[in-house]
Amino acid sequence: MNLLNHTLKYLAFALFGILSVWAVIFYINMLDEVYDSLDDGLDNYKMLIIEKAHADRSTLHKTEFAEGNYEIREISRESAKNMKDIHKDTLMYMPFEEDMEPVRLLTTAFKLDKKYYELKVISSMVEEDDLIEDLFFALIWLYIALLASILLVNNFLLKKVWKPFYKLVDQLKNFRLGKHQTFNAEDTNVKEFKVLNETVTSLVLHALETYNSQKQFIENASHELQTPIAISINRLELLAEKNELTEANLETIGQVIQTLERLTRLNRSLLLLSKIENGQFSDTETVSVNAVVSQLKEEFADFAEYKGVVISMEEKSGLNVVMQKDLAMMLISNLMKNAIVHNHTNGALDVEIGEDYFKISNSGAAAPLDPAKIFRRFHKESGDKNNTGLGLAIVKAIVDLYGFRIRYDFDGKHSMEVFVKNPE
Amino acid sequence: MKILIIEDEPDLLDVIRQSLEMENFLVETADTFHSALDKIISFHYDCILLDIMLPGGSGLDLLLELKNLDKSDNVIIISAKDSLDDKLAGLNLGADDYLTKPFHIAELTARVKSVLRRKSFQGKNRIVIGNLELDPEERTLSISGQPLILNRKEFDILTYMIVNKNRLVNKTSLAEHVWGDHMDQADDYEFIYSQIKNLRKKLKDNQADVEIQAVYGIGYKLVQP
Incomplete structure (x- = not known):
């Protein structure tokens, strides 16, 4: 998984959480506002009906909701005294919808001609299910849109921003000690990448230097060893030529010479190998x-x-x-x-x-x-x-x-x- | 025969000096550029062994000086640098031979004697030892006047052994001289024994005055009993 998708993965989770919380708060606020406005409307309506009842007593006989959205019922004085304005949600049969639908109901009481009446005013209410559903879908679309735009931004913008980084990674991937002798990171204006480039370059150059001096060291060491080994063999040969040695001593000298010759061969091979790797055989x-x-x-x-x-x-x-x-x-x-x-x-x-x-x-x-x-x-x-x-x-x-x-x-x-x- | 060794490494100088003295040469040494220059100008030598890298100057400059004195033809360059440029420069300046360090003493002895032979006999370049007469250029051998046919390797072995008469010849040195440089790390050089065996038989059958002795674990020695 690359860095871009990795970011996207975490953003997707984070956005999901944020949007969910946001949706709940938004929903509650929204509903609150809706009720507030509905209740204001009902209160206003109440006033109008009561005024209408003062003017036209026939209004008092409207005891069923029927085509209107209020009903008036006469009640006793005691119950009227105890009654306060109550707003509440309830269900009511709607012939159009052929179903019980939620409505906002205001129950209140008023006094007219020394009689007490109970007034119920209703207002059709937003359907909560529909609202939640709408909100839910709106949020899903918002979520998808956000992710899609982040993906686009990532791919077009971030890719551009991260370009020096990927360049550097590519360069490092192709770099081989012993094959390449220099390393140049591409210029960039971004401070972090600049630091990264400088650090990597100095690291690589240091590795190169160490590698080269190591190679040179092996070559020099083998070279310096050659003559002392050869002299040791020569001296042993001179010693063996003196006729004062027993056969057993000669045998020992012979064994030492053989060992030294093995060392010579090893050293010679090592020197040759170093010379080849150090490119000292250039003429063809x-x-x-x-x-x-x-x-x-x-x-x-x-x-x-x-x-x-x-x-x-x-x-x-x-x-x-x-x-x-x-x-x-x-x-x-x-x-x-x-x-x-x-x-x-x-x-x-x-x-x-x-x-x-x-x-x-x-x-x-x-x-x-x-x-x-x-x-x-x-x-x-x-x-x-x-x-x-x-x-x-x-x-x-x-x-x-x-x-x-x-x-x-x-x-x-x-x-x-x-x-x-x-x-x- | 007077030989000058110009070499700054004391150990190597000592080994070469000891070895050449065993051949009864008169050996002089110089370990710096200037002491070498003094000796070259003041004295005459039959052979000069010259190291290229010297304190105080380059051996090639000494060689140039020798060339001006018309004495460069008996110089053998011994150099640690296995450099083709040095080799060509040295040979162009009239050096007779070039030997890369490290080398076997027997090889050096062979080269020195080859230079001396060419100088001393001028054309008549033969080695006589006992009843053997060997011509390295014509590659012929005769024992008591009777020509004896040897194969290439037998001849090379015999020449190398004769040049290093009474000296111990390391079998590695012999193998590299006769079979070439590619034989290293091949084996314990046991394979050279069969050629030695054939050569011994031929020498014995023809009543040669010399014989090749094995020196246990080290190599061979040609002696004239």
Whole structure:
């Protein structure tokens, strides 16, 4: 529910309450006024009839309402003395309506020629039912009209008023850290929106700054770590060359070197990943995927043979991509390396190159991998200590950098299919 | 053979110096732009290892100075910056080779020896060790005068091991040198063993004077018993 309708919902409830209370008060006041005016009329009428009776005694014989709206009846002196003017509502049969209808009745007494008479004057009254009904419908229409006009005002006016807000929300919705490098909120004259824009902008810029410095930090840290690690390895190698070590000591040194080399690999991958994400591979050239795959197939031949994996290559078409050459090598070599490492003995690695894609599939574990997780940093399916958990993260970063698409599939074989934008 | 190392990082300088001294080179060092400039102008070196980032100035300016002195052809640039611009600038100024930090000491030794070979033998660029004669340019090997055919990888391994004779060669360094940079994070490099095994057999069958020993857990060493 959006803000406009939300307001409308509460307004609808509030208006309902207000109008109901208002209707009751209005009705009571109205009725009061009507009675007041009716009673005044009856009093006036009374005076006229009494005057008429003074002038014309035949009036005194009008003992039934009949065609007139009064009746006169002689009464005893005592009852006349006790009588006061009484206005009251009563029902009377109306031949026209063929029903009992409410009337206002004034009962009074007067004295004429030493005789006492009781005078009843009636006046037809507003029908309360009709009045309530009319009022009710009038109120319903008023209510609907009010809601409709609020809705219109909301849609045309408020929408205009809230426009800067919705603009900002849209901008925020489309904003991605790492993808966008600036954030500019649109100008507005409304003070609250101005404050909101300024606050959001400064928040986003701060986040951007933090994000960028974080990325830069990872890159710098990996860079600074490289040389100390390399020196440690070098020093250990120099130590191992001195012929004064026992075999057990050499073995320990070997293990430390291996661990440090793992650290080197991890660090190198992290550095590469940062460099890709920091956009440091900007120069591009046309690279033949076919040539890269052939070259890597040759480079990996011994490794594949050692692992008992047969590499085959099916070139359905020549495929050229425009990208940084090292990254093209890195992309394909990481995929191929993965396909060899996570394979079994007597397994297969098939590379298929089509017009706008290349697909690397391999035999391996019998269960499919989780496509949502495999491209995450440091996600490891196996407990292999030589696996940095960054290989596919690098692949994904390269694919994203050039706007390619990568898809993982499992149909007994694991396959990675990369769809590239053709340079033509 | 006199080698000058221009490098401001004391640890790295020390490691390179120690390693080159084990090869019986005469090693001099400089750790600032100005001390390096003094040494370049005053003395002659057979090979200069040059860091680009130096306190007091850029290594590229030193290289320019060397070029003016017509001494730039024996320079190997060692730089932490994996920057193509630096590399091109360096090579344009006449540097012989470019090595990105961090590097394996064995790789550096191989590059240094390659520079020295080119300078010293000028055309006749052969390595003789025992009854082996190896031509890195022609890619030929003969044992006791008899030519021996090796495949590309066997030849690369043997050359690398011979250049680093009596030195411990880390198997990572060997794998990266022979199989290329894409082999990292592949495995424990156990796969290089089969090529080493073939090479050993060929050397033994042809009564070569050298043998490749395994150094447990670290790598290999070529020795002349």
